[in-house]
Amino acid sequence: MKPSALCAALVVATMPSLAGAQFIAEPIPLDRPLGTGPYPAIMEMDPTLPTHTLYRPAELAKVGGKMPIVVWGNGACRNEGNRYHYLLAEISSHGYLVLALGPIGPSEIEIWRGTPAQPFVSGGPGQRAVGPAPVGPPRPRTTPTATRSSQMIDAINWAHAENSRSGGRFMGRLDSSTIAVMGTSCGGAQAIEVSADPRIDTTIVWNSGLFPEPIAMGGKTLTKDDLKLLHAPVAYVSGDDLDIAFNNANDDFERLNHVPVLRAYRKQTGHEGTFGEANGGDFGKVGVAWLNWRLKGDAVAGRMFLGAQCGLCTDPQWVVKQKNLR
Numbered sequence: 384m385k386p387s388a389l390c391a392a393l394v395v396a397t398m399p400s401l402a403g404a405q406f407i408a409e410p411i412p413l414d415r416p417l418g419t420g421p422y423p424a425i426m427e428m429d430p431t432l433p434t435h436t437l438y439r440p441a442e443l444a445k446v447g448g449k450m451p452i453v454v455w456g457n458g459a460c461r462n463e464g465n466r467y468h469y470l471l472a473e474i475s476s477h478g479y480l481v482l483a484l485g486p487i488g489p490s491e492i493e494i495w496r497g498t499p500a501q502p503f504v505s506g507g508p509g510q511r512a513v514g515p516a517p518v519g520p521p522r523p524r525t526t527p528t529a530t531r532s533s534q535m536i537d538a539i540n541w542a543h544a545e546n547s548r549s550g551g552r553f554m555g556r557l558d559s560s561t562i563a564v565m566g567t568s569c570g571g572a573q574a575i576e577v578s579a580d581p582r583i584d585t586t587i588v589w590n591s592g593l594f595p596e597p598i599a600m601g602g603k604t605l606t607k608d609d610l611k612l613l614h615a616p617v618a619y620v621s622g623d624d625l626d627i628a629f630n631n632a633n634d635d636f637e638r639l640n641h642v643p644v645l646r647a648y649r650k651q652t653g654h655e656g657t658f659g660e661a662n663g664g665d666f667g668k669v670g671v672a673w674l675n676w677r678l679k680g681d682a683v684a685g686r687m688f689l690g691a692q693c694g695l696c697t698d699p700q701w702v703v704k705q706k707n708l709r
Contacts, residue, residue, distance in 0.1 A: 416441040417469060418476020419662055420671070426468055428487055432541050434534060436464025438471045438481035446478055449558035451678040454538045454577075455483040456570025458590070458655070460601050462529035463488035467567070470663030470670065477671050478679075480557060482538035484530040484570070494658045532573035532602030535564055539582060561678050565670070567591060568628060568654065572600040575635075579612035585677040586617040587670060590654050592631030607638060616643040616708075618673050618688075620666065622652030623702070636704060645673075645688055646704040647695055669695070 416423030422440035429437055440446050453474060457466050464483035475481045539562055546557040563585045564574040571591025578586045597604045617639070619632040629648065636646040649656065649665060657664025672694075675684035687694035689708055695701045 416476075417472035417662070419473060420476030420478065422446050422476050422478055424472045424475035424481075426465060426472060426487065428464075431545075432482070432538070433486060434484075435538055435541075436483045436485060436487050438475035438479075438483065440475060440478065443552065443556060446556065448478065450478055450480045450556060451558045451561040451563065451674070452539065452542045453479050453481045453563045453565065453674065454535045454574075455481060456532070456535060456564075456566025456573040457484055457530065458566075458568035458570055460530045460569040460573075461485065461492075463492050465490070466492050466494060467658055467663075468493045469661060470658050470667050473662040473667040474670055474674065477675065479674065480542065480553070482542065484534045484538075484566075484573075494655060530570075530573070530601050532576045532600065535573060535577040536580065539580070558678075563587065563674055563678055565589060567656075567658070569600045571628075572598075572605060573602060575609065575613070576600070576602045576605055578615065578617070579609070581614065583615055585615050585673070586613070587673060588617065588619045588632065588635070589666065590621045590626055590628045590632075590656055592619065592628055592633070592635040594631060595634070607635075610635060610638055611641070613639065613642050616645075616677055618645040618647065618669075620645075620656070620669055621648045622654060622656055623648050623650050625651065625653040626656075627654050636706070640706065643707040643709060644705075645708060647688075648702050650700055650702065665700070 414425055416425050418424050422442065422445060424438050425441045427437050455467065455471055457463065462485035464485040465487045471481045471483055542557055543559045545551050545553040546555065546559040548554055561584055562582050564577050564583055565587035566574040567589035568591050571588040572593060574586050574588060575593060577583065593605055593607055593610065597606050599605065619636055621628055621632050623629060632646065636644060647669065656666040658666060663670065672684040672687040675681040676688065693703065696703045
């Protein structure tokens with residue numbers, strides 16, 4: 384499997400067997416507050432950061448405490464910040480400022496089309512992932528990408544500046560010392576690269592992992608040695624062997640021994656996880672809990688991941704491995 388195939392294969396694995404899954408019937412207007420958290424969030428752009436999409440609580444004055452910063456990289460290195468609208472609004476609704484790479488694109492590109500009867504695949508109607516992930520070393524990516532990992536640093540720098548800009552709407556509202564980076568597929572590799580920055584407090588690598596061969600995902604050429612630069616807790620979350628990034632994520636986990644690391648994958652789930660479900664489905668719940676634990680010190684949220692009897696560990700839909708978690 385070529386790296387370009389990993390970046391381009393965007394499979395929403397909303398399987399018919401999922402119990403209680405909720406699916407989006409049509410794109411939701413960008414100005415409609417979304418999310419199950421206490422601060423329903425909207426998606427918008429800011430003229431001072433035209434290369435990104437912002438997700439923030441609709442009523443900033445009602446947010447209790449300062450908002451940590453979360454930066455997101457898209458699958459396939461796509462330059463559309465609304466592609467993961469529902470997941471990112473869900474995270475923001477729990478009191479986060481989320482900055483996604485890329486401006487707002489047409490609503491048709493948003494991942495929402497799943498139904499229990501016919502899983503959606505962006506490559507074409509009626510397609511879906513079948514069989515285990517391919518085995519064998521991929522070839523390095525040679526095609527240019529639409530986003531660059533440096534845009535994650537741009538977002539962090541912008542948030543720092545906005546938190547102290549006199550008269551700005553975010554002045555004093557951001558916890559600019561508490562930062563997470565995350566992304567899916569190509570965006571996950573971009574998040575790994577950026578996680579060498581000492582300002583990063585945690586990383587979530589969704590449906591991704593580094594390749595055995597050197598590869599550039601819109602930044603420097605990455606090798607497995609770059610995993611040694613990680614310095615903060617990291618979570619690898621994916622589907623099972625239906626997910627083409629499954630083996631890459633497993634290999635990264637095995638190599639990481641110097642930082643706290645979680646490896647969790649959802650059974651019968653492909654490369655796009657549950658992003659097509661309302662509020663990001665199970666992946667949305669996992670993302671919120673990890674961020675609440677790692678960025679807000681929420682011990683109750685940490686029970687989803689910590690210990691042999693953690694919430695995900697006892698969920699028959701999930702398989703979990705841990706190293707150095709505390």
